Amino acid sequence: MTLKVALLQIDIAFGDPQANIKKAEKWIEKAANQKVDLIMLPEMWTTGYDLARLHNMTENTVQSLMSRLAKVNQVNIMAGSVAKREGAHIYNTSFVYDRKGTLISEYKKVHLFRLMEEEKYLAAGHTKGEFQLEGIPAATVICYDIRFPEWIRAHTLSGARLLFVPAEWPAPRLDHWRTLLQSRAIENQCFVIACNRVGEDPKNVFAGHSLIIDPWGNIIAEGSDQEELIIEDIDPMQVEEVRKMIPIYEDRRPELYF
Numbered sequence: 285m286t287l288k289v290a291l292l293q294i295d296i297a298f299g300d301p302q303a304n305i306k307k308a309e310k311w312i313e314k315a316a317n318q319k320v321d322l323i324m325l326p327e328m329w330t331t332g333y334d335l336a337r338l339h340n341m342t343e344n345t346v347q348s349l350m351s352r353l354a355k356v357n358q359v360n361i362m363a364g365s366v367a368k369r370e371g372a373h374i375y376n377t378s379f380v381y382d383r384k385g386t387l388i389s390e391y392k393k394v395h396l397f398r399l400m401e402e403e404k405y406l407a408a409g410h411t412k413g414e415f416q417l418e419g420i421p422a423a424t425v426i427c428y429d430i431r432f433p434e435w436i437r438a439h440t441l442s443g444a445r446l447l448f449v450p451a452e453w454p455a456p457r458l459d460h461w462r463t464l465l466q467s468r469a470i471e472n473q474c475f476v477i478a479c480n481r482v483g484e485d486p487k488n489v490f491a492g493h494s495l496i497i498d499p500w501g502n503i504i505a506e507g508s509d510q511e512e513l514i515i516e517d518i519d520p521m522q523v524e525e526v527r528k529m530i531p532i533y534e535d536r537r538p539e540l541y542f
């Protein structure tokens with residue numbers, strides 16, 4: 285069984301949730317018309333990194349909208365991440381909805397990125413981002429999380445075969461983006477499906493170059509640095525083939541690693 289995946293590589297209006305939600309709704313309809321199985325958005329796509337004003341912009345209506353769009357279009361939606369308030373804290377939180385519109389995953393970014401001052405405005409999550417996508421073990425991590433190979437390995441050790449990475453990755457470190465994502469795919473023998481934004485905010489230019497990488501490390505789809513709908517088929521069975529050929533999970537020596 286193959287899965288047709290659509291990445292919405294969009295620009296994000298700084299601190300303007302209404303404009304961003306309207307745009308996402310249009311792009312989701314456009315992708316759904318192409319009969320895809322999953323639609324994915326980037327990181328913090330309702331607000332961008334307007335962190336100082338986030339307390340006025342935590343957007344909880346977006347959850348019911350994503351659930352409705354998933355159900356109406358009978359498509360899985362990996363809804364990137366948005367700022368979500370819980371009590372006194374705001375978290376960089378990702379959501380996944382299945383074809384019935386049911387919330388099947390909620391993940392709060394664990395590693396906060398100091399270079400963009402996340403630790404000043406956001407609280408860090410403490411739990412893994414595992415879920416089942418149409419019976420396939422999958423996981424979400426967010427942007428900076430990919431610099432922590434132990435965190436990704438923790439997810440693949442408990443079964444993840446598909447790794448989703450919503451991001452707002454800046455252009456000056458495009459080489460890191462590509463190399464880190466390819467490394468995570470090769471060393472964990474899993475698919476990596478990474479949706480980055482394009483455009484700029486007052487402090488950063490963003491790279492685009494969203495990527496879909498197979499478990500052998502081949503880049504099977506790559507965006508440009510412009511807004512774009514990227515659609516690609518993936519075959520999750522490829523994970524088993526690669527893991528059989530080079531059985532790293534059997535050959536690990538964890539007793540020596542700490």
Ligand SMILES: O=C(O)CCC(=O)C(=O)O
Nearest residue numbers: 397427428452453454457
């Ligand atoms: O690690 C990086 O270079 C970029 C990370 C980032 O932009 C983020 O986590 O939002």
